[in-house]
Amino acid sequence: MSRLFGAEPAEEAPSFFLEAPRTEKALERGAAGDLRYGLASMQGWRAHMEDAHTACPQLPDRLARWAFFAVFDGHAGGTVARFCAAHLLEHVLAAEALPGADEEDAAPGAVAAALREAFLALDRRMQALSRAEGWEPAGSTAVAVLVSPRRLYFANLGDSRALLCRAAAAAFCTEEHKPGRPRERERIENAGGTVSQQRVNGSLAVSRALGDFDYKAVAWRGPTEQPVSPEPEVSELPRRPDEDEFLLLACDGVWDAFDAAGLCAFARSRLLLSGDPQEVCERVLDAGLYKGSRDNMTCILVCFPAAPGVSQEALQTECELDAYLERRVAGSYLRTGASRGAAGHPCRLKGSAWAGGREGRPGRIWPSRQASGQVAWSSLQGPFGFSRAIADSCQPAEELSPHTDYRPPRVPLGSIFLRSRRGGGQAPANNPPPRFLRPLSCQSCTRTCCRRKRVPAWWACSKAWPQSQIPASPRAEAWPASKSRAPLPPSPPREHPAVRQPPLILWEWPGLLLREA
Incomplete structure (x- = not known):
């Protein structure tokens, strides 16, 4: 019909999914001090790979006994996730509140404050670059863990999560930031936004993210009071060397297929068979794909000395x-x-x-x-x-x-x-x-x-x-x-x-x- 009237046929809308999943994995492993880690990342059913990660088992100079791991899950493009993976750690190291080699000399809450400031500074930097260079309107969730000799510091925003396996059980797991949570909904509505279909303004499925500057345009409100906030939720736990077995960080593509207890038990059972954290991450991604996850998947497994062996x-x-x-x-x-x-x-x-x-x-x-x-x-x-x-x-x-389009x-x-x-x-x-x-x-x-x-x-x-x-x-x-x-x-x-x-x-x-x- 369009040819009869001289009109050009309408272009087909781009598909967000492939006809078959891409199962090639980006793999990495390393060790420093008493830590071993492995990671795996896979595109899966998505048309584009928008995940990114950071793995640094040994920080430089005065923090040589510290480690930093992070997973970033991009949406509407991978620009923000890749930039965060490349630059978040440098903002953490540049934070004035970060203590020196002796952690006990630091003021209470100093490390948590340093992590918050690093996230906010990174978001301000990206907002300036986005305006100057015309970035795509992308965003990214994030979950990061800073490992010190005495404590574990978890920082997350969005629906990427981290868990700690202690004494053969999931002892701690970060929480998702969804618009349906009462405190998140209150902040969104106070900033003039709405929550519709469990999404910010009926569109974005997370209430905290880096990037997403279209949702951070309320001029009379600070960065943490916008409909979408870049402020992470920071949790601090003391280490127990005799009981702490491993940390696991993953994006929501993995968490769509597992709950905290199930993922902890599955990873631990694989460690008993191979003892290799990289191979365990591969098996986690395979199981997530076969259980129905249609998102990009990234997993980092950090093993402590008490981790189970073969x-x-x-x-x-x-x-x-x-x-x-x-x-x-x-x-x-x-x-x-x-x-x-x-x-x-x-x-x-x-x-x-x-x-x-x-x-x-x-x-x-x-x-x-x-x-x-x-x-x-x-x-x-x-x-x-x-x-x-x-x-x-x-x-x-x-x-x-509830925000996944496939079950x-x-x-x-x-x-x-x-x-x-x-x-x-x-x-x-x-x-x-x-x-x-x-x-x-x-x-x-x-x-x-x-x-x-x-x-x-x-x-x-x-x-x-x-x-x-x-x-x-x-x-x-x-x-x-x-x-x-x-x-x-x-x-x-x-x-x-x-x-x-x-x-x-x-x-x-x-x-x-x-x-x-």
């Missing part, structure tokens, strides 16, 4: 679980691998793979190509490593942030996500998955077996299995396959509306159903 008992438990799953899967394959694939309901296919359709459409049948009695371990041991369920403390994210569905009964021990990967197109692994379809079905949640009715499966990564699973336990009823033939294929969900494949093991614990 446990032979934990390694033995891990090996036993791998061996148990391998035996059950191999035994199921040997019992059912001789049958030929035939059309029918996916619940009764033996020796064949049911390929879930793309964008919510019904799938098709992949016929068996293996000879009877041959276990094709190449797809598991080669590109993936042996796949197993995460059986530690990774719980499903049933309730995410993952519950894990359906009778299905399980698989992951790679190596953290994911893609299988070559000429190396199909073993036929004892078959994905559940995402077609809409109201038959008896589907009502029992053996076939999820609204998950969007991936376009084809080689393009998808094997996702992670919450804790699972065995469920006898004999309890399921005999399936019925599938309903005729029909078109379904597009389902905007991340592409995932749900795999089921014939003869071994797993249900959520």
